[in-house]
Amino acid sequence: MARTLAMFTDTSLCIGCRACQVACKQWNELGAEVPEWTGSYQNHSHFTDKTYRLVRFMEDPKPSGDLAWLLMSDVCKHCAEAGCLEACPTGAIYRTDFGTVNINQDVCNGCRYCVSACPFGVVSFNHETGTVRKCTFCNDRIHNGLGPACAKACPTDSIQFGFREELVRKAANRVEALKAMGFKDAQLYGADSKGFLGGLNAFFLLLAKPATYHLPDSPRLPQRNVVVDSLLSIGSALVVGLGALMAFRDRGKGDADA
Amino acid sequence: MLKTPGWEMMIVWYFFLGGIAGGAYFTAAIADNFGGPRDGRVARIGYLLSLPLTGLCGLLLIADLGVPTRFLNMLGVFKFWNPMSIGAWGLGIFGLFSFISSVLSFSTSEQMIGLRRKASLVGSIFGFFLAAYTGVLLSNTALPFWGDSRLMGALFLASGASTGMAAISLLLFLSGAPAGEGWGKLKKADRYSMVFELLVLAIFLALLGSAARPITSGHFAPLFWGGLVGAGLVIPLVLELVGQRVKAIAAVTAVLVLAGGFVLRYVVVMSTQS
Ligand code: SF4
Numbered sequence: 179m180a181r182t183l184a185m186f187t188d189t190s191l192c193i194g195c196r197a198c199q200v201a202c203k204q205w206n207e208l209g210a211e212v213p214e215w216t217g218s219y220q221n222h223s224h225f226t227d228k229t230y231r232l233v234r235f236m237e238d239p240k241p242s243g244d245l246a247w248l249l250m251s252d253v254c255k256h257c258a259e260a261g262c263l264e265a266c267p268t269g270a271i272y273r274t275d276f277g278t279v280n281i282n283q284d285v286c287n288g289c290r291y292c293v294s295a296c297p298f299g300v301v302s303f304n305h306e307t308g309t310v311r312k313c314t315f316c317n318d319r320i321h322n323g324l325g326p327a328c329a330k331a332c333p334t335d336s337i338q339f340g341f342r343e344e345l346v347r348k349a350a351n352r353v354e355a356l357k358a359m360g361f362k363d364a365q366l367y368g369a370d371s372k373g374f375l376g377g378l379n380a381f382f383l384l385l386a387k388p389a390t391y392h393l394p395d396s397p398r399l400p401q402r403n404v405v406v407d408s409l410l411s412i413g414s415a416l417v418v419g420l421g422a423l424m425a426f427r428d429r430g431k432g433d434a435d436a
Numbered sequence: 437m438l439k440t441p442g443w444e445m446m447i448v449w450y451f452f453l454g455g456i457a458g459g460a461y462f463t464a465a466i467a468d469n470f471g472g473p474r475d476g477r478v479a480r481i482g483y484l485l486s487l488p489l490t491g492l493c494g495l496l497l498i499a500d501l502g503v504p505t506r507f508l509n510m511l512g513v514f515k516f517w518n519p520m521s522i523g524a525w526g527l528g529i530f531g532l533f534s535f536i537s538s539v540l541s542f543s544t545s546e547q548m549i550g551l552r553r554k555a556s557l558v559g560s561i562f563g564f565f566l567a568a569y570t571g572v573l574l575s576n577t578a579l580p581f582w583g584d585s586r587l588m589g590a591l592f593l594a595s596g597a598s599t600g601m602a603a604i605s606l607l608l609f610l611s612g613a614p615a616g617e618g619w620g621k622l623k624k625a626d627r628y629s630m631v632f633e634l635l636v637l638a639i640f641l642a643l644l645g646s647a648a649r650p651i652t653s654g655h656f657a658p659l660f661w662g663g664l665v666g667a668g669l670v671i672p673l674v675l676e677l678v679g680q681r682v683k684a685i686a687a688v689t690a691v692l693v694l695a696g697g698f699v700l701r702y703v704v705v706m707s708t709q710s
């Protein structure tokens with residue numbers, strides 16, 4: 179396997195210009211959508227089948243009573259342990275040689291199991307094709323020596339692209355620098371490959387706790403209980419089967435109880 | 437910021453009918469293998485009921501995908517740890533057993549009957565599977581309530597048993613079977629399944645606590661408490677208790693249990709997605 183590629187989204191640098199969101203739309207030929215009122219500048223409220231990069235506008239109350247804008251360009255996390263990939267029954271969702279998670283549109287059968295299995299609500303169903311869509315990590319670009327379109331377009335380097343270990347090192351330094359500047363809550367999200375979901379190949383630097391960005395604190399692989407749940411079902415089957423067996427068993431007295 | 441898959445009525449019907457098919461089949465297999473000569477009718481109805489239901493299940497799954505041939509994409513892969521993947525295979529294999537048992541249920545040759553009995557024991561495993569796996573499928577998602585419920589598969593299985601037995605009971609009634617003929621045993625087994633289902637449901641809710649709120653309070657609560665717990669389990673059990681020997685009551689309870697089984701799948705699938 180080639181070295182793992184990653185995207186590092188440093189939200190402290192984001193200015194909310196949405197160049198990434200637009201670049202993604204252009205490069206991936208994602209059609210226009212009817213905008214929606216979200217109460218802020220953000221559009222749309224969540225990922226859609228035509229919005230793979232989404233700049234979130236969070237309004238965070240400051241002690242002074244003012245609101246501070248927290249901006250974050252959100253995207254599929256390309257989890258090292260990906261719920262969507264585990265869920266997919268057709269093998270349409272696969273891991274590329276760069277460690278990213280991609281969906282083969284020719285194989286997807288539109289069952290939507292992956293939609294329910296992503297801890298971040300990334301995968302979206304496209305009603306025209308009957309298949310699901312999400313960020314491809316610009317699979318075509320990375321296999322031709324280019325970075326993802328969003329990272330390329332970002333004017334502030336809020337989105338950086340590179341080999342994972344190098345980016346993680348960079349990100350750690352950046353957190354230290356921000357802390358020294360007084361951003362007490364600056365933290366990395368998903369950078370630790372020993373942390374949740376085996377680490378995210380699209381990881382983030384946040385200026386507040388994850389919940390402020392509508393991110394789960396410590397997401398877990400949805401499939402972690404499949405063995406327990408199956409064993410409990412087998413137990414249930416044994417009890418039910420035994421009950422029926424007792425009811426139907428002929429206790430050597432013919433059909434007296436019929 | 438999670439997303440729901442947008443599964444609709446076809447999936448609810450699939451979960452419901454799959455439960456009945458599996459339940460009816462393993463009930464038939466148990467009656468066939470461990471019952472007496474008078475249980476033959478229960479066995480045959482169970483086998484013959486599971487076959488069209490399995491076909492219908494397949495059609496529902498395929499129709500839900502929009503493009504029918506895409507169902508084949510699921511058969512190009514086998515992920516044994518993935519409920520959706522083994523579900524597609526399991527349904528197919530179960531259909532095969534259901535077909536074999538149905539055909540052999542018309543045979544009178546000793547040899548064929550022996551074969552049917554043996555085959556149905558293996559087929560039962562897939563019957564149990566079909567009734568339960570849809571629950572495990574839901575409980576291995578990232579969504580609250582679904583993903584929090586460790587007993588969803590166990591509960592669906594118990595419901596598959598009670599509805600499968602109720603369906604056979606209803607068919608016995610409709611076909612004008614006399615009250616003997618294994619019907620009493622079937623009703624006994626169904627009562628037992630319902631009591632067990634109530635028990636599993638209680639533990640299910642206790643383990644979930646507040647995570648069960650989508651069905652225990654709010655929009656879906658009246659349907660859950662009234663339709664499943666009340667009309668689908670408690671009332672049938674009471675009716676069975678007071679009117680054991682009355683044929684019409686057996687039919688009424690069967691209908692109630694079936695409706696309750698549908699309500700269970702409906703509130704579980706829809707509440708989380710609304
Ligand atoms: S964020 Fe969701 S869609 Fe992206 S890889 Fe992880 S589980 Fe899959």
Ligand code: SF4
Pocket residue numbers: 265266267268269270271281285286287288289290291292293309310
């Ligand atoms: S919708 Fe497509 S990508 Fe998602 S799990 Fe089903 S087959 Fe796989």
